[in-house]
Amino acid sequence: MCIPTATYRVQFRNGMTFDRLTTHISYLKQLGISHLYASPIFTATDGSSHGYDVTDANEIDPAIGGRAGFDRMVDALKAEGLGLILDIVPNHMAASLENRWWYDVVENGPASAYSGHFDIDWSRRLTLPVLDTSFEAALEGNEIGVGRDPSTGKPSLTYRGSFFPLAPYSYAGRSEEIMKAADRETIAALHDEQAYQLIPWRDVPRALSYRRFFEIAGLVGVRVEDRQVFDDTHRLILELVRSGAVQGLRIDHVDGLTDPKAYLDRLRAAVGPDCYLTVEKILGDDETLPADWPVSGTTGYEFISAISDALVDGDNVGRLRQRYEALTGHSVDGSADVHAAKRLLLEKNFVGELTRLGDLVLEAAEIERYDMAELERSARAAVTELLIAFPRYRTYGTETGLTSEDADLLETARSTIQVEDGSPISQALDVGLRLLKGSVSVDARPVAASFRTRFQQLTGPLMAKSVEDTVFFRDNAVLALNEVGSEAAQAQFSIERFHEKMRMRARHWPHALSATSTHDTKRGEDARARLYALTEMPDVWAQAVDRWQSMNSGALANAEKSRAPEPNVEWMLYQALAGVWPVETGVADAASLKALEERFIPYVEKALREAKLRTSWLEPDEDYEASVIAYARHLLSPDNRRFLEDFTETIVPLARAGFVNSLSQTVIKLMAPGVPDVYQGSEALDLSLVDPDNRRLPDFASLDSNLATAEVTNLDLSDPGSWARLKQALVARLLTLRRDDPGLFATGAYTPLAASGAAADAVIAFARTDGARAVIIAGPRLVGRTLRQQSIVGLPELLSDVEISLPTPLADRRYRDLWSGRSRFVGNSIQAIAEASPVPFLVLVSDEPAA
Incomplete structure (x- = not known):
């Protein structure tokens, strides 16, 4: 099987096309990835921003370059020795008239050749939730009529510019008559003759006649368990795999399928043993992927959860929740x-x-x-x-x-x-x-x-x-923990739990993807890493929120006699803002504040509606939302100087600790068991919010330019402007190491290493071994309190007296320091891991057996 050494996820659309990506392939090669990991590329609804609303599974979307552009990209990837992994969507398609299969079903009902392709309850009429009001009210208001669809010339029911095809039998021999004299009674009678009925979109939760994807009526379930449907929806996918253009597939929402294992068995038989397969699957904390699934693992959400065990202060996270409850009155009870x-x-x-x-x-x-x-x-x-x-x-x-x-x-x-x-x-x-x-x-x-x-x-x-989309927007105590793949209000965090999870990963799913940012995560990996540090300073944070509430109390509003925003939402706003705060520009740059506001306000609206407490997508309270948004705008107003200065002063130490967390997270992901995935642009800093903010097109020109001169230089926490380049250089160096020794990281064992000394709790250390080959990794964790108390900008002082013990297979052998290139003999322990190193991470590589 073709196992990637590292993948790079790219979101096509929103400005990214095949030809545009092709110009950056040399950059991806230089970065050290082995496979491009593409979002869905098949034809989707007009203007789709993500591609999961597929309208033709057997056509590559012309909007991003079509088959010709795709072939050019594949040729360019092959020329650089890179492979391609595609994200495919077997569970659903767009319930859109742009989808010719769906159009045929709407037109012909159960008689359609595609009526069995979709998961429709044919015991009643197909419901099309397109109306803003009842059919009768829309008809009375002359919003529903009859006309010829300009794209087909066929008689259709019309509603606000949309055309819904009429079944041929319902107008046979009288189409001209209908077109000339379609009064309300005639229109109603025509509507009653169709295999579908137009219904209000608000009736979707109770009246929809087909299986949808989650709550999205615009995505209809596909009966891929049927062999003919499988063949019809996978024709092009299989062609691309068998031709050698594609080396791997990512299966979206595998849990939506009738029988995931049967589907995966059929897919594996069709693509052969060499195709790399992963599934998008959320695992519970005590759950493992079924061992008999013929895949290499999941797309990595559980890895994000595992990282929190390594970087969250398990002794203090409860204290932060207590301060949150005391300040907001919002109690935390996950179950x-x-x-x-x-x-x-x-x-x-x-x-x-x-x-x-x-x-x-x-x-x-x-x-x-x-x-x-x-x-x-x-x-x-x-x-x-x-x-x-x-x-x-x-x-x-x-x-x-x-x-x-x-x-x-x-x-x-x-x-x-x-x-x-x-x-x-x-x-x-x-x-x-x-x-x-x-x-x-x-x-x-x-x-x-x-x-x-x-x-x-x-x-x-x-x-x-x-x-993910309710509790994680209600419980705002620690936003970093509200992430896809995580448990609600998880209470236990420890480095021992992390090591155990990595041992199990190495033993059972060593080739699963390891993600830290995706198109579905609630915030970018660096924002999350920054907010992990809040668990180390609960009292400092709570006191700061108390000050900020007082400073901004004049911006509070009363929405129907209730305070807006309420304390729980205020805590959320300050914490979300802390995660994405531009510490490199701070409050001096009004343009940065405005740019941040344009990203922050959509997040605020989404967070309020997903919480479903005082507003929701189904029943929006516009007055309440306007009050909270006005408050959020006030926070980011250049005139709100006192708050901005206090906020920035408070956030800078948090951001420094967060960047150390970010580097630790990066090193862990790239060295631990699993195939590391780099989400587009996150090789630099990813301080994004929830979608659509996290799906913005990266500045590849700058990334390319920066990598050309990138070096793993000295970590300077006082210079946030240097952080993105340093992280990018670190990624490139470690990915190159993985690429140069794929076997070690693909099949190597995982060994936790014990640390001792006054700062032992501030170190994470482990080794990867495969026969004579070995790599030792050590780095900092939980440094937030130290950075705040000592006001230091480097970490050698913290880690200077830490000693890491080495078991027999790792001891008494010669290692090469990855950063300096120097070789040294190591006995049964390692001391002063941060000395004489540009970054506080020890990476020692050996390819010779112990003495």
Whole structure:
């Protein structure tokens, strides 16, 4: 199999095309990556900013260069010896009339050749959620009419410039008549004859007739489990792999598929054994990827979570949460918060999916001869409780039922639900569990199969939207911990946990991607690393927030007699701002403040709506949002001088500690087990906010120019202007090391190394070994308090008395220092790891056996 030594993720669109990327391939080679890792490249909706809304899976999008541009890019990659990994989207396509398959389904309904390609409930009419009001009100307001679609010439229903095709039988022999005299009665009758119905977009949660991607009605589920659908949607993908243009695939949202393993087995058989496959999969803290999946691992969200164990102050994170609770009045209870968010989403956002599951329980109960009079009132409630109690993204049951592990997981979830034995809701829960396990009568097996599939396809979106897109915007105590792949309000952090996770990674999934920034992360890796340092200074931060609240109290507003923003949101605003604060320019540069405001305000709006407390996407409170946004603008006003100066003075030590964290995070990612992925531009500083901010086009010209002269020079924490170049140079040096010795990092063992001395807790050390080859890595952690207390700008003083013990396989051998190139003999320990080094990171390389 072709295992990358390192990947570089590029977001096509938003200005990035194949030809534009081609001009930067020599830069990627110089940086040290082995494979370009491309966002979806297949034709998507017009103006798509991400490519996950595919309209034609068998065409390369002309908007980014089409097949000709793609081929030129592939040729250029091959000329530099680089490979290509594609992000593919088997779970869904765009529910857009630009999608010719979807258009055909809308036009012809169940008679369409593609009606089985999409996951549609054909027991009722296909719902198209495009109206701002009811159909009757839109018709009465003359917003719905009949006209010829200018792109096809076919008679269509029209609504605000959109054309919805009419089934040919509904206008056969009378198209001209309809065009000339289409009164409201005629239009309503035509609408009633279609296999679809136009509905208000607000009705999506309860009325949608097809499986969507998460909450997005514009993305319709694809039945890729059907062999014909698989073939139709993978024709070009397989051609590109078999031709040698593509060496790897990243499978988006694998948990959305009916049977992920069956899909992956089919894909592996189609692409052959050499294609590198990874899956986008969120793992719980106690969960591992199924060992029988024919992939190299996940796309790396769990690696981000592991990094927090190494860089978060586990002794003080609880103190920061306590100060947050005292200042804001917002209590932190991860489990309770997730359960509350799940209940809210099931009642408002996923009510249609919930209702369908409840109906299936009733259908099975009737077949199994339960007392229906009792169960009818309890089925939906029972499914609700089971969904809320279920602790992971999904189980992986098939037509034959569940694995013993998944069955035990569901039984454990069931045991946490407080219901009276023998009560109707208890009986309904039993029916639901029997359906999931497949332990039902022959007559009920089709219902069980449907229930199991729908349940498994709902638990993932429900968990994601509850945790990542609700709780992580409600619990603002430590924003750095609110990241994709992390647990809500995680309490335990330790270097021992990190080492154990890396040992397991090396043993079971050594070729999984290791990510620190992605297009889906809540903030850029350097912003997150900076905010990790807050866990080391909880009292300093809380006191600062108290001061800033007082300074800016005049900007508070009353939205419907409630304070806006409330203290919880104020804490969030200050912390989010701290993560992205431009310490290199500070408050003197009004232009930088304005540029930051343009990025910050969309983040604020998104954070408020995702929290779903006083406003939401479905029910926005514009007055409240305007009040909070006005407050945020006030924070960034050049006239708010007193606050800006205090904020900057407070943030500078945090930023220094954060940059040390950033370098440590970088070194760990590039040296630890797994394939490191560099997200576009994050080889320099990535102080981005949530999307769309994190999908901005990097300044490749500057990156290229800086790398040409980049050196791993002395770390100067007093000069933030030098940080980006230093990080970039560090990335290039370490990626080159990986590329020069791929075997060591692909299959090498992971060995934690023990440190001793007064600052032992401030060091992380480990080794990678593969036979005679070895590399020793050591660097700083938890330096925030030291940097603040001693006001030092370097770290040799902190690390000078640390001693790292070496086990027998690593001791008594000669090593080459990566930074100086000098060779030295090392006994059974290493001391003064930061002396005579430009950066406080020890990287010693040996390719000879111990003496």
